[in-house]
Amino acid sequence: MEDVMALMDYMEASGLVARYGIHATRGAYVNSAEEAVGFAGKKAVALKVISEEAMHKTKSGMILLGLSGTEQITEGYQTLSEKAKRLGNYKMLVQEMAGSGIEIIIGGKIDQQFGKLILLGLGGIYVETFRDFATRVCPITERDARQMLYQLRSRAVIAPDEKTERVVTGLLMKASKLFYENDISELDLNPLIIYEGNYEAVDIRVLEDKK
Numbered sequence: 001m002e003d004v005m006a007l008m009d010y011m012e013a014s015g016l017v018a019r020y021g022i023h024a025t026r027g028a029y030v031n032s033a034e035e036a037v038g039f040a041g042k043k044a045v046a047l048k049v050i051s052e053e054a055m056h057k058t059k060s061g062m063i064l065l066g067l068s069g070t071e072q073i074t075e076g077y078q079t080l081s082e083k084a085k086r087l088g089n090y091k092m093l094v095q096e097m098a099g100s101g102i103e104i105i106i107g108g109k110i111d112q113q114f115g116k117l118i119l120l121g122l123g124g125i126y127v128e129t130f131r132d133f134a135t136r137v138c139p140i141t142e143r144d145a146r147q148m149l150y151q152l153r154s155r156a157v158i159a160p161d162e163k164t165e166r167v168v169t170g171l172l173m174k175a176s177k178l179f180y181e182n183d184i185s186e187l188d189l190n191p192l193i194i195y196e197g198n199y200e201a202v203d204i205r206v207l208e209d210k211k
Helices: 010-019 033-040 069-087 126-130 142-151 162-181
Strands: 004-007 027-030 045-050 063-067 091-096 102-111 115-122 133-137 184-195 198-201 204-210
Touching (some): 033 045, 033 069, 045 069, 102 162, 115 162, 162 184
Antiparallel strands (some): 102 115, 102 184
């Protein structure tokens, strides 16, 4: 029987990365604008449509950032709900806005020759624009993680000090262990926001193998 790949539920994926010590931005599914407003309180939030038909939310226009206050959040919810009608099945996710910092990607993919690989690079739109990334076969050691970071042209931007370097290499090792130990075919933490020696996983995408 052939393996079938399925997109793991977003909150389930958040729980999976949390079990490996990777912190994700706080979020929740909401069924109304009122619920989104209640989640936000006085903080700014992002609204995202979660659907297998819109895996790349930015490209498909299924994400709104920096919404605050009842009016903005309500209008944003209504706008995305209208756009999402064409998708059929979808969920609406509200998330606290992450702090500003450097966007990186940590990803996992399966290579036909080498098996499971872990990837590190500049995140967001930059991973495709600059093609500045490093890969290793899973599972990796701390030495592998440091070599990956130092292989990048953008290393000084991503990790300008020793504390941030430890954060990034630690994340790489945790993600490598997660990807290696679970029946998943793709892992996409993009972006991970790195700032002031800390980080937040803003977007998580996991494709799991269904027998």
